[in-house]
Amino acid sequence: MKIAEITTWPSTFQEAKVLQETLSCRVVRRDHFQVIHRVAGIDVGFEDGNTITQAAVVVLEFPSLVVLEQAIARRPTSFPYVPGFLSFRELPAVLDALQQLTVTPDLLLCDGQGIAHPRRFGIAAHLGVLTDVPSIGVAKSILVGTHDDVPEERGAWRPLWHREECVGAAVRTRAKTRPLYVSIGHRISLETAIDYVMRCTTRYRLPETTRHADKLASGRR
């Protein structure tokens, strides 16, 4: 797929923060897409003591969840891991991998937060804005916010609150396992995002998209 947006990568945290505050205005928090036929899972891994960043993208047919295509990109790591600035570390490699795809995904499921972020611009929101493809943040733990206890059964969820605002949801994708944290990335509402995450999840805690991408990024095929 082609990525039209010209991307700027900051060299200081000050610049990065300003960029997040500027681009966060572009996030569309309501449903704005057509029929979803292809869903992409994205994951990033590190090698050689974190000096190499490897991004993996796997495109699945929706709703069958059959694998259609996959891509891998590797490049030198250029930004440290600092909570709140994950996208600057991982997105350069992710964009490389996305550009290799021969088909354009209709929806991106990204490891990490969407707008459940101090400046409402986590990695899923950043990726959505840069590609202009609908995206969802699917995180295994919280960056910011709190929530009430989530009932044990699969499908149950509770709002994730941060500074009086609902920024996402704690979602039980599998009974008796820790919830996942789902948030708006771009061009999708929270309710719809939760629905797509559930429809991409079968018998495990993580969505099939994420599981395929995890496996590919860690070199297990």
Next chain:
DNA sequence: GCGACAG
């Protein structure tokens, strides 16, 4: 100032 803190 102190503690928390996606991957």
Next chain:
DNA sequence: ATCTTGTCGC
């Protein structure tokens, strides 16, 4: 994220 095998539990 990553270092790492078998093992305990549903």
